[in-house]
Amino acid sequence: MGPFGLTPLKPFNRGTMIEISGLSKTFGSGANAFTALDDINVEIRQNEFFTLLGPSGCGKTTLLRSIAGFVDPTKGSLTIEGQDVLPLPPYARPVNTVFQNYALFPHMTVAQNIGFGLEMQDRPKAEIKQTVGEMLELVQMTAMADRMTSQISGGQQQRVALARALAPRPKVLLLDEPLSALDFKLRKEMQIELKRLQSETGITFVFVTHDQEEALTMSDRIAVMSAGRILQIGGPKDIYDHPAERFVADFIGDTNFLDATLQSVDGDVATVTLPSGKSVAARAVQGGSQSGAVTLAVRPEHATLTKESGLLDGVLQNIVYFGTDTHYHVTLDAGSAFVVREQNQPNAGELCEVGDTVGISFEAGVGQVLRD
Amino acid sequence: MAKSRAFDVRRQTGFVPLALLCFAVLYLPIILLVVYSFNAGQSIAIWEGFSWQWYVKAWQNEKVQDATILSLIIAASASVIATSAAVMAALATTRTRGFRGYTFVFALINQPLMIPEIVTAVALLIFFAMIKVATGYTGLMYLIIAHSAFCIPFAYMPIRARLQGMDLNLEQAGADLYGTPWRVFRRVTLPQLWPGVLAGSMLAFVISLDDVVITEFVKSAGQDTLPTYMLGQMRRVVTPEVNAISTALLAISVALVIAFYLLSKSGTQTNRE
């Protein structure tokens, strides 16, 4: 049992926590109108670590603030455990937020900050004291209870902000880029800490970030956003291996884009003809076209470089050494560029030299046809 | 020949003496005024030994007593009224994207800073004379309202500055943690606004306490404040008694201004109330 008296749910037991449908938000009106959210549809499950990922200005924070109640959507619906929360002000919603810059009350101590939400809910003093104690322990800040928030470090402030948001036992914890102000090492620590808290508390986490690596390592599921729309929702592996759109493929990791021609689609499997004229099986995209010109995405590490002719042929332009791996920049015969990433082996010799004619191969099903 | 000192890019010939002269000019008259308030003799130029007698005389002067009490009543009332109005106005005008009528509101609030005091004084003299005739009321409220009006911008400025420097997220965090708007204002906004409110009310108090022109035009018979009493005294032979009253007033103003300075310095470093 976790500290909330809740047993973390197994993924398959998870019911719906938040249901958002047709949600839109337009700021301003007339010529100055700006659509921050455009027909958002998403279902977030219980005890899920759900991440909203996208570049700045994509609408992810607006969506988070809509859930918290600080943004009033123009249209659409938003329910938490089946209850319509849009008419509710922020203070009546069963969600708590960890703000980007923590927003700790500077005139209160660490303990007073953590107890604030419970105090506002008029919980008995004894209960507040006990819960604050538990929370301090949970985030390992018991020794700092009576410090002012200005007297503790950034990492400690982060913990207090977390504890403050968790103390009222919200159904959903909203995290608005909470790790962006921390340095690299602390960020790594807090990522692990957040995962631990999520599984221990059984609370649903909705996490906003622009850091793809953070999203991939922490999330159960990710929604990739751009220009106010959700482009794709899926597990980290799903999103990485099978991006549905060019933006997703480009935003997450490195990708080679190839102009290809779609020959046939059979369920998940698409057969495409590459610029070299050779055909290969790739993964089809839902709702994509059935034939004609398409874009094929191939991850650099999914391709291999050969001295012989491969699926694609070209000339090696540049070799960039990265320690763990090496990047080979190839100019294809068709004129476009292609990068192959090879894992480095200590005893392996030089594979090729700049100027060599090389072949590039990848396995069937590795390429992903994109929705255009 | 070696240069004895490095080239100082900030030096400008004659600036330091002029600046020091400026400080001397600013303080010399005040210091002399204070010194001669302790003069044993009648003169305000010839030192005849130390004495408290002028303070005692001023203290025992019934007119001075009445004027002091009136000054304090008006300053305290005007400060409370102006500060309350300024807090509300600051809450309505900061942290909002411009709204219709903003320029009008801003101009109105700062109007007492822009329009010559004599013009406002004349306007109030005419306006209040009309009301006095119409209602027959000649009490203190005229002075209190007039003082409140010109104190508003002075109270408004530090409160507004404080509000603008405040993190909006804090109030959102309060709302997020189940605080209703009123409770968030009381528990989150007000404690942080407090130094600004205190600073604003002190400025308003000083400004009201020091006012001569508007008071002189608005007051009814027998409503002398300390400054208008002193203005009346200056037509006669001046004795160090006026110096003594001035020194006392100076002490109050300087104390409040230094307190104001320290408060605004404390800035973001808010302590627990």
Add this chain to the structure above:
Amino acid sequence: MAQASDTQATRRRWLLLSPALLILLFAASGPLLIVVIYSFLTPGDYGGVVWKFSTDAWFNVVVERDFFDDTLSFSDAHLSIFWRSVKLSLMTTLVAFIVGFPTAYFIATRPKDKRDIWMLLIMIPFWTNLLIRTFAVMEIIRNEGVVNSLLIGLGIIDQPIQMLFTEFAITLGMFYVYLPLMVLPIYAAMERFDFSLVEAAYDLYASRWRVLRRVIFPIVKPGVIAGSILVFVPSLGAYVTPRVLGGGKQLMLGNLIELQFGQGRNWPLGAALSITLLAIVMVALIVYVRAAGREEMSHG
């Protein structure tokens, strides 16, 4: 509250603003309109007005009707007071600039942690009673005051120099009471000044004077304009300082206005003079806003 609709937010805002606006409209701005109305009425015999339309007050601002033969002539008395007001205000502004600019420069070039203290020293006199400061000047320059006593004591003069109740006294007094208003905005502009620009200028063979004139001054000019306006405007409308230091002999506009409500018993003329003063001040403020706006555009 996010849920509050726009109309609710607007109502809440005006509700919060209403106490301040009501007080200001009642006891600061509204009465100005009555002044305008009064300037078009006929003076009552014992002060106040008779509700009869008349433009006499406005004529009387600059023109005088001869008591015996009704001929019109320029009012020398009024014009000389207008001229004195403008002249003394300009002199005050100029002297305040000559002393205030180096002072602001001096403070801005002190170590960072000391600047606030120096500025506090400038501001303390400003926040203390204007009447008291005027009085302090009066004590120094009166015939039996410190300056004359000192000069006589040193044997430089036999008779005290009459300084009090002269234009010199008024200018000195206004300079003294409004000097902080010159220092404050110049300092604000100077504090942000990047002294590496000065180093660059010296590097490019500029002399100290030319650095001051060609580099420092143009950049802090908005502050100088602001300071000049802040000194000029209250000087023009000054009442207490000319009354105490001019001793009723050297009137300025403020005293002329007061006179109409006192011994003059010509409220409409007083009202018209007030509006005239207000108009001059407004012109000065508009010139300032324009100048500041232009500066901002050229530097922004």
